[in-house]
Amino acid sequence: MIHIALADDHKMFAKGIESLLEEEDDFLIKGVFNNGVELMDFLKNNPVDIVLTDMNMPEMDGTGVIEATKKKFPKIKVIVLSMYDDQVIYDKCIRLGADAYVLKGSDPDELIYTIREVHEGNYIQDFRKVLFQQDDDKYPDHYKERFKLSRRELEILRLIKDGNMNKEIAQILCLSQYTVESHRKKIHQKLGVSSAVELVKRAIEMNL
Known part of the structure; x- marks a missing residue:
């Protein structure tokens, strides 16, 4: 705590x-x-x-x-x-x-x-x-508005789509694995998906 x-x-x-x-x-x-x-x-x-x-x-x-x-x-x-x-x-x-x-x-x-x-x-x-930190052109504003995803969440979602596991994402972004897991949980909630497969499919649809 x-x-x-x-x-x-x-x-x-x-x-x-x-x-x-x-x-x-x-x-x-x-x-x-x-x-x-x-x-x-x-x-x-x-x-x-x-x-x-x-x-x-x-x-x-x-x-x-x-x-x-x-x-x-x-x-x-x-x-x-x-x-x-x-x-x-x-x-x-x-x-x-x-x-x-x-x-x-x-x-x-x-x-x-x-x-x-x-x-x-x-x-x-x-x-x-x-x-x-709010001006990353890699992530279209309409995704931020539609799904209320932060820049960090979009970044993590892209890495998930590319096949990276939580531990690998943590190493790439210099974050703790706990932080990545916390972000990933929120991404699932915001996108309304319940599995990794659905998450990757949504990321592909978003053309990340």
Whole structure:
């Protein structure tokens, strides 16, 4: 179970993130806070695995959260949730010790994927990927809209169609096998198929 705490002063956004993550069987939301000071007070007596933090907050902003968390609770991983696709801000966050930087406009599955990979300690990030993770021309937009498939899910579906097993897909995409299995389960649900044969057939129909 991955224990998570979230700090974001936009209550509607925070509530949406909380609801999204609570749908995952291996995620447990331990607390949601409006600023970094409240978060830090909570962490004193309530250890978590992952902290998700907004950049702009009153009293203590995202950079303050990164610094304080890494100094006082070095085992906790910090993921920044930001609306800024800015190299300077990204570099500052990573320099302070942030483990990942996710744009607020990203596909929800990207955040879920990032949390799992950061928790497992095998997450490697490139700022160019952060900026352009939603702009992959290999996957037509109408498939994303019709089936609500994320870029990562379409990528995995293509590899399944090409005959790759979960372990092989994990190696190709530098993911954990658990993450691939989780994505694959969601692909089955979104496409309404119950077997690998049906899944491959649908991928062929989609001309992936």
